[in-house]
Amino acid sequence: MRAQLLATPGPIESKPLTLTEVAVPEPGPGEVLIKVTACGVCRSNLHMIEGDWVANGVPAKSPIVPGHEVVGTIAKLGAGVDWLKIGDRVGVQPLWSTCGVCEFCLTAREQLCSSTTKKEITGETVDGGYAEYMLGYALHTYKIPDVLKDAEAAPLFCPGVTAYGAVHKAQLQPGQTMALYGVGGVGHMVLQFAALTGAQMIGVARGKNHLKLAEELGCYRTIDSNSGDPGEILKKDGGVDVSIVFAPSTPMLRQAIVGTKPGGKIIVGTFTDAGPFFFPDQKQIIGSVIGSRWEMEDVLKIAASGKVKAHIVTYSLDQTDEALRALKAGEIEARAVITI
Ligand SMILES: [Zn+2]
Ligand SMILES: [Zn+2]
Incomplete structure (x- = not known):
């Protein structure tokens, strides 16, 4: 063979x-x-x-x-x-x-x-x-x-089972907001599983193609991570309930933590460094693998x-x-x- x-x-x-x-x-x-x-x-x-x-x-x-x-x-x-x-x-x-x-x-x-x-x-x-x-x-x-x-x-x-495992752990509810960081092989499947929960989705990515794909898969909003800090942008708007991070990027994980509401969840599926963690916000960082x-x-x-x-x-x-x-x-x- x-x-x-x-x-x-x-x-x-x-x-x-x-x-x-x-x-x-x-x-x-x-x-x-x-x-x-x-x-x-x-x-x-x-x-x-x-x-x-x-x-x-x-x-x-x-x-x-x-x-x-x-x-x-x-x-x-x-x-x-x-x-x-x-x-x-x-x-x-x-x-x-x-x-x-x-x-x-x-x-x-x-x-x-x-x-x-x-x-x-x-x-x-x-x-x-x-x-x-x-x-x-x-x-x-x-x-x-x-x-x-x-x-x-x-x-x-x-990507399918990895995306499903992450969405499963997020326990999204209809009406909640979820920001996905990294719209690639796993990310495009995360959006499809998350859409089934009724959550409102935001896609954060680099490059036009990935942002367009996020829109096609149901994101009501996309943020180009090259054109500003998505964490600060989302925080200004009140933050999201759940962030799911599949971008292999430490800065993006840290942005995701900032852009998540107090008490919210950050699901992480890549090797990154979460950095200092402010416990009184009661955010949860959850790892997810396959x-x-x-x-x-x-x-x-x-x-x-x-x-x-x-x-x-x-x-x-x-x-x-x-x-x-x-x-x-x-x-x-x-x-x-x-x-x-
Ligand atoms: Zn693989
Ligand atoms: Zn065993």
């Missing part, structure tokens, strides 16, 4: 990925072999490929196949997998496997799984979906509703009903470099997907 292999991380311009012919993997007990048809291209893939996370031990193996928003059909079943069948269309999210027995796994918060040996991350500790085949851990694969096309479904497995299997199933149900849809642009497996370069250059409005 053909796979995009990462051996030595480095700037995407230096072409760290090589399209290589490798053996098709054999599924072990509890695993399935998936014939990949689509894989989303995530900013975190770019971070890993460029070596930003080497100090944190990512990638954990070398060479590795990146990619963690994967859709395909089951080509082979490992021992003990009797609830799936060959030909089933399934997806895999970044959480490739968890222990299933720790307190987090038992309370539908398995993205917090505390196991150091059983928790695996797709495309970071095990091979991912930039390839013609990959292994899935059957308990962490999800059947895809028939109405969803492969390439459209792929981003549901990372989502549980239960939340993933919710995302698929909502997408199947037609209420949310990932905006995509597709590339072929040999154009993976091109997709990553476009992502780095800020040219991808919402999500790039490799189709195989």
Whole structure:
């Protein structure tokens, strides 16, 4: 099979990925072999490929196949997998496997799984979906509703579930105001899930394309973060009930905290630094990372009903470099997907 292999991380311009012919993997007990048809291209893939996370031990193996928003059909079943069948269309999210027995796994918060040996991350500790085949851990694969096309479904497995997890934690009520910081791959899905709650939405982003997308997705107001401090602007108008931050920007997180009402919530989904925190305002800063299997199933149900849809642009497996370069250059409005 053909796979995009990462051996030595480095700037995407230096072409760290090589399209290589490798053996098709054999599924072990509890695993399935998936014939990949689509894989989303995530900013975190770019971070890993460029070596930003080497100090944190990512990638954990070398060479590795990146990619963690994967859709395909089951080509082979490992021992003990009797609830799936060959030909089933399934997806895999970044959480490739968890222990299933720790307190987090038992309370539908398995993205917090505390196991150091059983928790695996797709495309970071095990091979991912930039390839013609990959292994899935059957308990962490999800059947895809028939109405969803492969390439459209792929981003549901990372931006989709990440956005849903954040909106879920925000507990938005009809009539409340929510400001989203960063209208990209995850952000454009946040707006679609938040719209279903009846909240009034404000989009904060850089660049005309992203602001236009925010308007199209129902924001009654957009703020160009290049043309003033959005936190101060929103504070002057009384502040918002909830801020959701997916922009990888410390200044934007701090602006979001300022622009949130006393007692409001700030949901954070990127590595940023919140800075000094003024406790008497009783604001809550809540971290949010991907989502549980239960939340993933919710995302698929909502997408199947037609209420949310990932905006995509597709590339072929040999154009993976091109997709990553476009992502780095800020040219991808919402999500790039490799189709195989
Ligand atoms: Zn992702
Ligand atoms: Zn666990």
